Amino acid sequence: MTEVSVSLDEVMQQGRVTTSSEGTAVLVALIDGEVVAYQDECGHRGNSLAQGVLRECIVTCPAHLWRYDLRTGERHHSPGSRLTRFNVEIIGDAIVIDVPAPAPKLSIREALLAAAREERS
Numbered sequence: 070m071t072e073v074s075v076s077l078d079e080v081m082q083q084g085r086v087t088t089s090s091e092g093t094a095v096l097v098a099l100i101d102g103e104v105v106a107y108q109d110e111c112g113h114r115g116n117s118l119a120q121g122v123l124r125e126c127i128v129t130c131p132a133h134l135w136r137y138d139l140r141t142g143e144r145h146h147s148p149g150s151r152l153t154r155f156n157v158e159i160i161g162d163a164i165v166i167d168v169p170a171p172a173p174k175l176s177i178r179e180a181l182l183a184a185a186r187e188e189r190s
């Protein structure tokens with residue numbers, strides 16, 4: 070787990086900002102007066118949502134127009150499919166975001182072995 074911070078003033082003025090931590094892109098937005106942070110990666114093909122249209126609480130992915138409700142992270146009309154949300158804490162003028170360390174990349178061999186072990190258990 071790492072912490073990354075962005076300016077609260079910047080989010081209040083722009084409505085949303087992006088940052089990153091150890092290669093994980095993070096979208097921070099002010100939605101209905103609440104600061105939220107999500108992994109900036111569409112569930113379809115991983116496109117960034119940061120350049121998508123944001124209307125009220127709905128962000129639309131610019132690639133293929135999937136829509137997400139940023140109050141919950143749920144994909145519009147697809148309950149159970151949601152963005153990865155990160156915990157945020159406001160400390161003074163900073164928004165501090167807890168970003169989990171990315172999962173280690175496995176080789177194909179390692180991934181197949183891990184899947185086989187899971188099937189056995």
Ligand code: FES
Nearest residue numbers: 111113114130133
């Ligand atoms: S990558 Fe977002 S809708 Fe396709």
